[in-house]
Amino acid sequence: MAATLHDVARMAQVSIKTVSNVINERPNVGSATRAKVEAAIAELGYTPNLTARGLRSGRKGAITLAVPDLALSYFAELAAEVIAAAEAAGVVVLVEQTGGDRERELALLKSPRLNMTDGLIFSPLGMGQEDVGALEVSYPLVILGERIFEGPADHVTMQNVAAARAATEYLLDSGRRRIAVVGAHEGEVVGSAGLRLSGYREALAAAGIEYEPNLIAHSGLWHRANGATCMRELLARGVDFDAVFGLNDTLALGAMRVLQEAGISVPADVAVMGFDDLEETPYSIPSLTTVDPGRGWIARTAVKTLLQRINDAGSGGPAETRLAEFEIRRRESTAAA
Amino acid sequence: MAATLHDVARMAQVSIKTVSNVINERPNVGSATRAKVEAAIAELGYTPNLTARGLRSGRKGAITLAVPDLALSYFAELAAEVIAAAEAAGVVVLVEQTGGDRERELALLKSPRLNMTDGLIFSPLGMGQEDVGALEVSYPLVILGERIFEGPADHVTMQNVAAARAATEYLLDSGRRRIAVVGAHEGEVVGSAGLRLSGYREALAAAGIEYEPNLIAHSGLWHRANGATCMRELLARGVDFDAVFGLNDTLALGAMRVLQEAGISVPADVAVMGFDDLEETPYSIPSLTTVDPGRGWIARTAVKTLLQRINDAGSGGPAETRLAEFEIRRRESTAAA
DNA sequence: TTGAAAGCGCTAACAG
DNA sequence: CTGTTAGCGCTTTCAA
Numbered sequence: 233m234a235a236t237l238h239d240v241a242r243m244a245q246v247s248i249k250t251v252s253n254v255i256n257e258r259p260n261v262g263s264a265t266r267a268k269v270e271a272a273i274a275e276l277g278y279t280p281n282l283t284a285r286g287l288r289s290g291r292k293g294a295i296t297l298a299v300p301d302l303a304l305s306y307f308a309e310l311a312a313e314v315i316a317a318a319e320a321a322g323v324v325v326l327v328e329q330t331g332g333d334r335e336r337e338l339a340l341l342k343s344p345r346l347n348m349t350d351g352l353i354f355s356p357l358g359m360g361q362e363d364v365g366a367l368e369v370s371y372p373l374v375i376l377g378e379r380i381f382e383g384p385a386d387h388v389t390m391q392n393v394a395a396a397r398a399a400t401e402y403l404l405d406s407g408r409r410r411i412a413v414v415g416a417h418e419g420e421v422v423g424s425a426g427l428r429l430s431g432y433r434e435a436l437a438a439a440g441i442e443y444e445p446n447l448i449a450h451s452g453l454w455h456r457a458n459g460a461t462c463m464r465e466l467l468a469r470g471v472d473f474d475a476v477f478g479l480n481d482t483l484a485l486g487a488m489r490v491l492q493e494a495g496i497s498v499p500a501d502v503a504v505m506g507f508d509d510l511e512e513t514p515y516s517i518p519s520l521t522t523v524d525p526g527r528g529w530i531a532r533t534a535v536k537t538l539l540q541r542i543n544d545a546g547s548g549g550p551a552e553t554r555l556a557e558f559e560i561r562r563r564e565s566t567a568a569a
Numbered sequence: 570m571a572a573t574l575h576d577v578a579r580m581a582q583v584s585i586k587t588v589s590n591v592i593n594e595r596p597n598v599g600s601a602t603r604a605k606v607e608a609a610i611a612e613l614g615y616t617p618n619l620t621a622r623g624l625r626s627g628r629k630g631a632i633t634l635a636v637p638d639l640a641l642s643y644f645a646e647l648a649a650e651v652i653a654a655a656e657a658a659g660v661v662v663l664v665e666q667t668g669g670d671r672e673r674e675l676a677l678l679k680s681p682r683l684n685m686t687d688g689l690i691f692s693p694l695g696m697g698q699e700d701v702g703a704l705e706v707s708y709p710l711v712i713l714g715e716r717i718f719e720g721p722a723d724h725v726t727m728q729n730v731a732a733a734r735a736a737t738e739y740l741l742d743s744g745r746r747r748i749a750v751v752g753a754h755e756g757e758v759v760g761s762a763g764l765r766l767s768g769y770r771e772a773l774a775a776a777g778i779e780y781e782p783n784l785i786a787h788s789g790l791w792h793r794a795n796g797a798t799c800m801r802e803l804l805a806r807g808v809d810f811d812a813v814f815g816l817n818d819t820l821a822l823g824a825m826r827v828l829q830e831a832g833i834s835v836p837a838d839v840a841v842m843g844f845d846d847l848e849e850t851p852y853s854i855p856s857l858t859t860v861d862p863g864r865g866w867i868a869r870t871a872v873k874t875l876l877q878r879i880n881d882a883g884s885g886g887p888a889e890t891r892l893a894e895f896e897i898r899r900r901e902s903t904a905a906a
Numbered sequence: 907t908t909g910a911a912a913g914c915g916c917t918a919a920c921a922g
Numbered sequence: 923c924t925g926t927t928a929g930c931g932c933t934t935t936c937a938a
Contacts, residue, residue, distance in 0.1 A: 234684075234707065236931055247909045252933065260907055279681040283629065284931035286620045286685075287914050294663065294685060301649060303848060308645030312638060315666050324682055326631065326663045329652050344616040345661055347571075348623075348631060370571065456852045482849075489852045511640060512819075515793045515826045517854050573915055584925045589917065597923055621915035624930050 235276035244272035255280060294324045294349040295538060298340055300332035300357045304454065305482060305510050306527070307355070310376075313531035314353060321539055323350075332453060334358030341366050350542045353534045361422055372541035374534045378427055386541065387553040388534045390525035392424055395558040396431025399505050399523050400477060402560050404439050406568060408475035408503050411436075412447045414462040414487045415454055415479035428479050428507065446471050454479065459486025467494055474502055475566075481506035481513055481522055488516065488565065504565040518564035526556025572613035581609035592617060631661045631686040632875060635677055637669035637694045641791065642819060642847050643864070644692070647713075650868035651690060658876055660687075669790060671695030678703050687879045690871045698759055709878035711871045715764055723878065724890040725871045727862035729761055732895040733768025736842050736860050737814060739897050741776050743905060745812035745840050748773075749784045751799040751824045752791055752816035765816050765844065783808050791816065796823025804831055811839055812903075818843035818850055818859055825853065825902065841902040855901035863893025 241248040246265060253261050254269040261269075272278070286292040297314050299307040315325045326349055330336045337359050346352060351372035359366070364383045367373065373385040378392055403411055413432055420426035433443050446469060449462035459478055463486070466473070476491070478484025484506035488498055498504050498518055506513060509524035533554055541548050574592075578585040583602060590598050591606040598606075609615070623629040634651050636644040652662045663686055667673045674696050683689060688709030696703070701720045704710065710722040715729055740748050750769055757763035770780050783806060786799035796815055800823070803810070813828070815821025821843035825835055835841050835855055843850060843859035850857040870891055878885050 237933095238931080248932085249910080249934085250908060253908085256933085262907065265907080279679075279684070281624075281931050282681060282685045283620060283623045284914090285933075287618075287624050287916085287930090288932045288934085290914080292620065292685070293682075302639065302645050302652065303649040305642065305645070305849075308639050308642070308648075311645075311664070312640040312666065315639065315664060319666070324663055324665065324685070326661055327648070327652060328661065329649065329656070342616075344619060345630075347616065348619045348629070348661070456849055460852060485849070486852050489854050489856075492854050512793055512822070512849075515797060515823050517826055517829050519826075575915080585916085586918085586926080587924060590924085593917085599923065602924080618915050621930090622917075624914090624932085625916045625918085627930080 234281070235278040236281070237278075239276055240269065240272045240278050243276060244268045291542075292348065292350050293322065294326055295535075295542075296326045296328060296346055296349045296352045297355075298328040298330055298337075298352060299355045300453075301329050302327070305512070306454075306480060306508050309511060310355070310527055310531055313528050314535060317532045317535040321535065323535075323539065330357070332357030334360075334363070338363060338366055341369060346371060351538045353538055357423070372538055374538045374541070376530065376534060378422060378424060384551055386537050386551050388530050388537060388556075389553065390527075390530060390556045391558055392427035392525075393431040393434065395523045395525055396428035396477075396479075396507065397435045398431075398558070398560060399507065400432045400435035401439075402521075402562070403475045403477065403503060403505055403566065404435060404441075406503065406566060409441065410444075410447065410473040411475040411477055412449065412466055412471070412473040413477050413479065414449050414459055414466070415451045415483040416448045418450050425479055432477060444471075447473055451483070454483055456482045456486035456489075459483030460490045461486075463487035463490035476502055476504045478504065478506045481508040481510045481520060484520060484522070484565075485512075485516055488520070499565050499567045503567075506565075509561050513561070514563065516565075518567075521563045521566040522561050524559045524561050526558055529556045571618070572615040573618070574615075576613055577606065577609045577615050580613060581605045628879075629685065629687050630659065631663055632872075632879075633663045633665060633683055633686045633689045634692075635665040635667055635674075635689060636692045637790075638666055639664070642849070643791075643817060643845050646848060647692070647864055647868055650865050651872055654869045654872040658872065660872075660876065667694070669694030671697075671700070675700060675703055678706060683708060688875045690875055694760070709875055711875045711878070713867065713871060715759055715761060721888055723874050723888050725867050725874060725893075726890065727864075727867060727893045728895055729764035729862075730768040730771065732860045732862055733765035733814075733816075733844065734772045735768075735895070735897060736844065737769045737772035738776075739858075739899070740812045740814065740840060740842055740903065741772060741778075743840065743903060746778065747781075747784065747810040748812040748814055749786065749803055749808070749810040750814050750816065751786050751796055751803070752788045752820040753785045755787050762816055769814060781808075784810055788820070791820050793819045793823040793826075796820030797827045798823075800824035800827035813839055813841045815841065815843045818845040818847045818857060821857060821859070821902075822849075822853055825857070836902050836904045840904075843902075846898050850898070851900065853902075855904075858900045858903040859898050861896045861898050863895055866893045 237248045240251045318325045353374045355376040367383045375387045417425035451458035488504045506520045506522035513520040574585045577588045655662045690711045692713040704720045712724045754762035788795035825841045843857045846859045846861035
């Protein structure tokens, strides 16, 4: 059995309160007493029971991170950065996967499991604006991504529209005119897919180029395999294009795979642009031009914001939205034809 | 304030014990009483306080998964499967990153944080056989990977030596003779790198081919960038080779990138073999032949084993080692020259 | 500066 | 079948 505060107190011949004071680095403890207590702690190998502390104090020193799926590289890299940022603040991270499924996302928001942690960083994929009410929760909550605007919770996110527009303009500037899109979501408006498509359309409109639905390929989850499928579909349609904008990197990579399989040269025949700046993008063949949406900043800001809300305990002012800076990472896949 | 058992009991006009019985699905509750209690639970939106339950029962319904880094695809995909398996068993997962650093790994094993969960699935990278004593811990522990043999804890792992040997033999069988290795760890014996290199040497020896140190490139963490660096080094050495065995997929992918950059055709000039069967390997260009080491089975078995130990609470018998089956996934990168 | 004691919300004897 | 009660290990008033 692990040693408790009582055991330490008994051994050090002081009261349990004094031991507690030492552990929590409270100032008012005599140095002789402190030394005695510390000796006893070392001797017994005492380590505080975090569950008991959590019950008593209401603070668990843990947060939950909910993402669709860690097998999606973007979320894996995001999670890595969230965990690192939390660790730096002395907080641990419980990771939940929702599969991007609306029902599971809604269920998670009301799950008793959440009371094991002090708050939630939530990256929804299936929920939409109509579910904004579900975000009225009794615990600190930070939302990532754009499915929901103007909600009751803090929001940390990337500039999807502006960044996608910049990506498209970059393609346009390099002389491409017929830009296919891979990974769109039929009829979506508020999700990442819808927003990035809006950015694409804005760029087209600004350049006086007509939007052509036939150049848009739709898919479900943004897996590499779906990028490949989209590209096969585009090729099957027989539509002509000189560039592809993958709505994220894995889609772009999957599409690029199929392009080369079909004997189409990248970038000579078709330029490829991604979105996310995954760690692997400099190592694809050819290396992938993409948009760095500020993932690291998003992770750090989400953790910082959540911990602030936890500390403020309700008195923290109205919900805020914070936007990350983005940047185009130019690589080989979009080199001049 | 959230409703408690007391609130529910008061509203349903029963004792707190009865409410507890209902919640924990204990059989001995009259159906009329049960209905009353359930109504009260619904009315108050009662949700059990898991922290209190954990303190009282000693069971938290959570486990810890410690991996080097979620930004490494192998660990991200492993974590995804561990979390899914745990979820199926009604358990949540706290994820820790050690960076593969020995000191951090050792520190984690003694961290008070671990008492927030019921047990640990641990994938060490920096620790070695000399640290086997650190695995004598007071909580249920399952070790993943091969850094440590014959330890006091259950061990779920892949067949590194046999699988690497099979991979090398596959290359040999397809007519390749000078097989470079990317990602070796200088002087390592018990780690994945050392074991996979042993498998490589076994295959060479069995085929009567001499082992040539000049064909081996060393690296640190198995990042894609390091695979690229290794390949640059190999090319700089001017040594001749007709195949590359990447000790994992990301290394192989990074190496393949550099090969093509140098105008060397894969697989015509050089065949490339990976290890891990990452989700992206069918979509690289060319698609990557690799070893599926049984990652999904490992994740599910690790969770099952850990939960069993947790349930057995010490009376579970001696530590066991479980080995996953492996399989070569043949793709384009090793097609006949 | 330190001690005694209450109680966080729950489970599990033990009674009835 | 249901109620009473004693803690799990900790933090935290309140006194001394």
